[in-house]
Amino acid sequence: MRSTQRCEGMNRYVKDSLSFSGVKLIELIPQLDKALERLRNKVAEEDFRSNNSAHVLSTQLRQLEKHASTIYTDNVFQLICVEIDRVGGLITSRIMHLNSCRVYITSSYNNDEEKECTTTYYHRESDPRVVCSCKLYECEGIPCSHLFNVMKHERMREIPLSLVLKRWTKQAKSEVHSTIPKENMPSEAAWRFKLFK
Structure with missing residues (x-):
C-alpha cells in the first residue's frame, strides 16, 4: 500500500509540475528534468536541515x-x-x-x-x-x-x-551510497541512457 501511495504521490507531483496541454515530447523531457531537479533540491534541503539543526526538547522524557x-x-x-x-x-x-x-x-x-x-x-x-x-x-x-x-x-x-x-x-542514505564501489557506479549519462532504453 505504501509503495502505491509513493507512486501516486510521484505521479501527482509530475502532473502538478508539468503543463501537458499541447506540449511536444521534445519539450516534455526538459520540463520533466526541471521537475526532478526541484524534487532533488527539496530532498537535499530537508537532509541539510535534518543534519544541521537542533531541536527544542519539549517532552518530559x-x-x-x-x-x-x-x-x-x-x-x-x-x-x-x-x-x-x-x-x-x-x-x-x-x-x-x-x-x-x-x-x-x-x-x-x-x-x-x-x-x-x-x-x-x-x-x-x-x-x-x-x-x-x-x-x-x-x-x-x-x-x-x-x-x-x-x-x-x-x-x-x-x-x-x-x-x-x-x-x-x-x-x-550515506550507508546506501557507501556500499557501492565508486568504480562500479555508472555515470549519470549512462544511467539516463539505460533508463530510456
Whole structure:
C-alpha cells in the first residue's frame, strides 16, 4: 500500500509540475528534468536541515527525546515526539517478572474501553529488546508510546538499537551510497541512457 501511495504521490507531483496541454515530447523531457531537479533540491534541503539543526526538547522524557533527535530525520522525529507525549496518558496496571524478561500491562488513562497492551522487556545487558503487542513498530517502523513507557520504567537513556529502523535515520542514505564501489557506479549519462532504453 505504501509503495502505491509513493507512486501516486510521484505521479501527482509530475502532473502538478508539468503543463501537458499541447506540449511536444521534445519539450516534455526538459520540463520533466526541471521537475526532478526541484524534487532533488527539496530532498537535499530537508537532509541539510535534518543534519544541521537542533531541536527544542519539549517532552518530559528528555534523554530519550534527545537521543531520538540525534538519530532520526526531522519528519520521523516529529512522529517520535507524538509517541513520547502519549506516555503521559498511559497507566501501567501490572508488571510481571519472569526469568529473562519483564512484562508490562498498560492501558490508556483517558479511555476505559481500550484494550490492555502487553509490552515485554528482555533485559539482556548487551542488547536489550522491547516488544509490544500493538505492533506499531512492526507496521510503521517507529516505537510506540507503550515501548517508551517501558523505557521510562526501566530508566533507559537511549532507544535500544533493536528499535531503530535504519531507513528512518539520518545516516540511511550515506550507508546506501557507501556500499557501492565508486568504480562500479555508472555515470549519470549512462544511467539516463539505460533508463530510456
